[in-house]
Amino acid sequence: MTVSITDVARAAGVSASTVSRALRGRPGVSDPVRAQIEAVAAELGYTASQSASSLASGRTRTIGVIVPYVGRWFFGTVVDASERVFSAAGYDVLLYNLGSPETRKRFFTRLPVRKRVDALLSLLIPDEEEAAALRSLDIPLAVIVGGARDGFSVVGIDDHAGATSAVRHLVNLGHRRIGMLSGASEPLHWTTPIERRQAYLDVLADAGLPYDPALEADGGYSVEGGERAMTELLAGRSRPTAVFAQSDEMAMGALRALRRHRLKVPDDVSVIGFDDHELAEVIGLTTIAQPVAGQGEEAARLLLRQLDEPGAAPPRQVQMPIHLVLRETTAPPDPRHRSP
Amino acid sequence: MTVSITDVARAAGVSASTVSRALRGRPGVSDPVRAQIEAVAAELGYTASQSASSLASGRTRTIGVIVPYVGRWFFGTVVDASERVFSAAGYDVLLYNLGSPETRKRFFTRLPVRKRVDALLSLLIPDEEEAAALRSLDIPLAVIVGGARDGFSVVGIDDHAGATSAVRHLVNLGHRRIGMLSGASEPLHWTTPIERRQAYLDVLADAGLPYDPALEADGGYSVEGGERAMTELLAGRSRPTAVFAQSDEMAMGALRALRRHRLKVPDDVSVIGFDDHELAEVIGLTTIAQPVAGQGEEAARLLLRQLDEPGAAPPRQVQMPIHLVLRETTAPPDPRHRSP
DNA sequence: AATATGAACGCAAACGCTTGCGCAGGGGAG
DNA sequence: CTCCCCTGCGCAAGCGTTTGCGTTCATATT
Known part of the structure; x- marks a missing residue:
């Protein structure tokens, strides 16, 4: 049916582990073998199953973005800008459009993002209860509008x-x-x-x-x-x-x-x-x-940095310039x- | 670390399979047991791992939305509206912000959504090459702006x-x-x-x-x-x-x-x-x-219907009213x- | 009373990948 | 020439679910 990593391995005459390492740029595979694997994978149209990959590795290569209304200009622009930064870094974006208090309530109690995203960007600061729920996820967090919160990177204006x-x-x-x-x-x-x-x-x-x-x-x-x-x-x-x-x-x-x-x-x-x-x-x-798009980009960059240097990079606060x-x-x- | 289905099973004194069936409302588990499992799960704060679940079941409960610029009013509004319909039906939304031809090219050749989404909604019609790539995914497809394409549900205006x-x-x-x-x-x-x-x-x-x-x-x-x-x-x-x-x-x-x-x-x-x-x-x-939001909702509904009745519901065309x-x-x- | 029936539940095999570890083989240092 | 280390690769054990099938037991059927 759908082509898996073992199909590629067989076609390339190597083991699945080697295919995995080769395709993700990991060390431990010689250049010629890597090249051949890449060729075979491309020919077969292979794409790693995100589910299997993140189940095994614990990383999802996905970032959650929480926003009250994507339809509004400000939020839409921020989402747009941050998405571009995330996707350029190889991350996918899960969008949660949380306008009404009921939707928010449901989201923050059920926390469907658990084990689903590597980091979260929240447009509009969550209230303290919501913030606590997010902190329990133990992943990098950032917030864009509405003030500072413990454990969150924050970008905003004065x-x-x-x-x-x-x-x-x-x-x-x-x-x-x-x-x-x-x-x-x-x-x-x-x-x-x-x-x-x-x-x-x-x-x-x-x-x-x-x-x-x-x-x-x-x-x-x-x-x-x-x-x-x-x-x-x-x-x-x-x-x-x-x-x-x-x-x-x-x-x-x-x-x-x-x-x-x-x-x-x-x-x-x-x-x-x-x-x-x-x-x-x-x-x-x-x-x-x-700077609206600018804030989205900056927040995205902060999160990516925290993901790159796990533990090392603490949440940061960034204030963007404004002018009349x-x-x-x-x-x-x-x-x-x-x-x- | 993070609580898994076996933790719930153990705590409830049942097997993992029973927990799985109970929590998803499947038949084969008595009412009292189901209630008890639900209670235990809630207490432990259990959320099923999306990766594991979709690896095992083949379904992702996720829908991809492709849009040129979420920041623009029209597209933002459509995304907003469709997201609400999807999330109300229990689906998450993966957002792909594909503006430039290069981004689109990369997306459609690498097809990172493969095995990642159950259905796709594309705002702006893909060109025939892109459409073919999407068709190869063999999932329900819908398009909102720009005309009809084989294999796609389409909602739009005259x-x-x-x-x-x-x-x-x-x-x-x-x-x-x-x-x-x-x-x-x-x-x-x-x-x-x-x-x-x-x-x-x-x-x-x-x-x-x-x-x-x-x-x-x-x-x-x-x-x-x-x-x-x-x-x-x-x-x-x-x-x-x-x-x-x-x-x-x-x-x-x-x-x-x-x-x-x-x-x-x-x-x-x-x-x-x-x-x-x-x-x-x-x-x-x-x-x-x-009707801008209306088109987003309608397209979302069409996709959900196709997901509910696999094979049965064919792609459909819907034309929305306009007025001066x-x-x-x-x-x-x-x-x-x-x-x- | 013996048998058939079905509901409720457990077993175990996938699902497709990642990764620690082990094992060759080749090259450099002693 | 021997020993050691390093590189390149394969093995296999998970990761946390879902699901077909088998087992048990209570109830209905004759």
Whole structure:
């Protein structure tokens, strides 16, 4: 039926062990024999059975990637980038699309990845319970969004610094009523919304501006949520002259809401986002750029290093650079609107 | 070290075979024994080794998904949707991100999925050589974008019909100089750009409008490409009053180019896209909507059915509905621009 | 009461690979 | 010339499941 290692061995006139060593580049087989085995294997179209191989060796040459929604731009881009690094290193990628709390729960209690992957990359930090489950697997772990966890390599950005420069940009332009479209930390336990929000509060305090709860609304990090949240702010008694959206998606929703209200951007309201979404440039959105694909690649490299030097390489933390990208959605407040 | 089936067997006072049957719901084990085994297994935190299991059974409970770029909205959304269907059915998903021709070549000659997956879902049709390689795996196959192939289930849309209604919409509005942003079929061998282009030609002919090569430009289905292509059209001697972009991404690029040229949409130029990208609504783009997640789910279901009824269920073809979504980027041509 | 029947379970042989170990044989050092 | 070591290769024992078949025992059948 399907060609096995013994078929190759027989055809090449050697033992199965020699075929195994030859094909995997192990020492202990002479060059001519190796060449001949490779030729025979190619001719027969032989591919080692992954199951048998990993059963015998204990290694799976597979990496698990856990992500809440591959469909979302940020996560999709990260998965894309990390997959390329993994596959270039000869690893396959098992994708676990874990959005809802129920799916996550089931995954982390049953742990179907046990004995199935050599390492795990989690986009979005798992909560402490989930993290403990993963640690029990005793394999290299890395996390990309949402903060540090014991036993995990982590790559990310300085959310506080990013949000600080975003809000400060608005302050520097002269805005004094600055709104924020935020997101909840629950149920996914990430620190991003917390830190970005804290930065907003800190900058306001620094600038001597009062914090007005009516200027903050939850947009759930999505386009529709951003639109709803912006609409809320516009309905309030004291409209903001500028808005900091914690994500570009929310910023886009906000732009839509503003257009619906026939408000000009940036003349009537300035908008700044966060992430530098691939379409931010198309829309002309001012935002804080972070290397998205870069984080995926970096995390993948960290994991590969840990796999290469077992025990030796400890989990590491990497912080990627961010920067303000000025486009067309921010400007000084219109003097006509300015409060006295 | 790691708990195996014999550990469970010993702890439960039964044989390994009984444990195996009990945990997989096979007949031949009494209810009380089954319950006890389940309890012991849960307590010990036992998970069957996927490698051992598939080595012994020949089934991997894994499905391969081949995609050119998970990072792109369309593909990411499809992968997302199909993964949910697969994992709900107890299958894991191996992701192969095959963008460049070299990566594809390597993949299809070495076929690392051999003996590794029970079925394959390919986004973007493989060329005939690639298709032949996959057929040699002798497992259920499905393809989502780009046309039919022997031995594959295929789900898709009627590209010709969709493009027809798009272009006809422009014609009905009164446009007579209609441009097109297209894409090459190579090197990915998909039929989409061909059919959408043919529809454009057909509608023009139907409406008695001449085909002007200067009104067509290649945008490579990307935002930047669309911007370049639109810029080309604007540089031509006879500018179009409306443009059909074969994808929303290109349409977005076109919008950007038009804004750069200080042209109003839809007053000066109408733009219609194709796909109904998640941000099309934000931008107000008129477009042809197709069920993207729906196609992923449907293809997944087709594969699962083939897996459930081995031999019985033949590959099937499914065509998903499409419809014109009117938004704000199309309007009748400005009379001042109209040719006599 | 003897036999047939079937359910519940154990035995053991795969599944296809990896790897420690042993064994030749050849070449260099003494 | 002998001894030793090193290289190149084969042997065989796993790795942890699944599954066909055989055994046991209780129940139904005559």
